[in-house]
Amino acid sequence: MRGDSGAVIVESAIITPLLMLFVFGIFEFGFAFRDYLAVANSARDGAREASVAADAADADYRMLRSIQRASVALPDGVIERIVIWKAAGPTDTVPTSCKNGTPVTGICNVYDAADLSVSEYRFGCQEIASGDLFNSPDRFWCPIDREVIAGSGLDFVGVYVQITHDYITGFFGDSVEFDDHIVLKVEPQDAS
Incomplete structure (x- = not known):
């Protein structure tokens, strides 16, 4: 009985x-x-909105507002990249250059967390050559160029969302x- 107290301390030190x-x-x-599910929901909601908004x-x-609403469970600033791209079909994957953050004319638009707070008036495929004006972030694959007339080969739209989850304990x-x-x-x- 006497030596049991020392054994308990050793056992608790191990356990x-x-x-x-x-x-x-x-x-x-x-x-x-939680973050993994929020990313999946954000991509899904963004793709639905992009599909419905079509060529507006x-x-x-x-699409960005929809992703922002769907990602409220995520901590601020964890969204690294959002890509909307012209997909070749339902099983298409994100083009590598777009996934790496480089927009490609006629293929994809690339956004980051800062673009979630850009005002609506900045969109609309505006491209300004000079001055202190801005270029629209959606100018590379302009929404108004998307094929939306039934019977003429509707476009496929892909939405990619990437985040970095920081572990709390390390x-x-x-x-x-x-x-x-x-x-x-x-x-x-x-068609009208």
């Missing part, structure tokens, strides 16, 4: 770190899973990147 690691693992996994001049703006690394993409056919619009 306590393992128990804490388990608890922190559950904690970290929960927050990471503010289609990309509406036990499992500093951060991990989550991304998701969705491709939908543009909704047909009136």
Whole structure:
């Protein structure tokens, strides 16, 4: 009986770190899973909005607002990149240059977290050569150029969202990147 108190201290010294690691693992996994789901929901909602907005001049703006609404569960500033691209079909993936942050004329528009707060008037495919005016962020694959007339080969629109999830405890690394993409056919619009 006398030596049991020392054994309890040794056992708790072995078990306590393992128990804490388990608890922190559950904690970290929960927050990471929340962010993963928020990315998937954001991409899905953005693609739906882009599909419905189709060739409206503010289609990309509406898509960004939809992503912003769907990503309220995410901490501020974790969205790294949003890409809207002209997909070749329902199984198409994000073009590499677009995924790496370079917009390509006629193929994709690339946005970052700062673009979520850009005013609507900045959109509409405006391209200004000089002066202190601005270029529209949606000018590379202009929404008004999207094929939306039924029977003439509707465009497919893809939306890609990428975030960086920062671990809280640091036990499992500093951060991990989550991304998701969705491709939908543009909704047909009136021919008139």
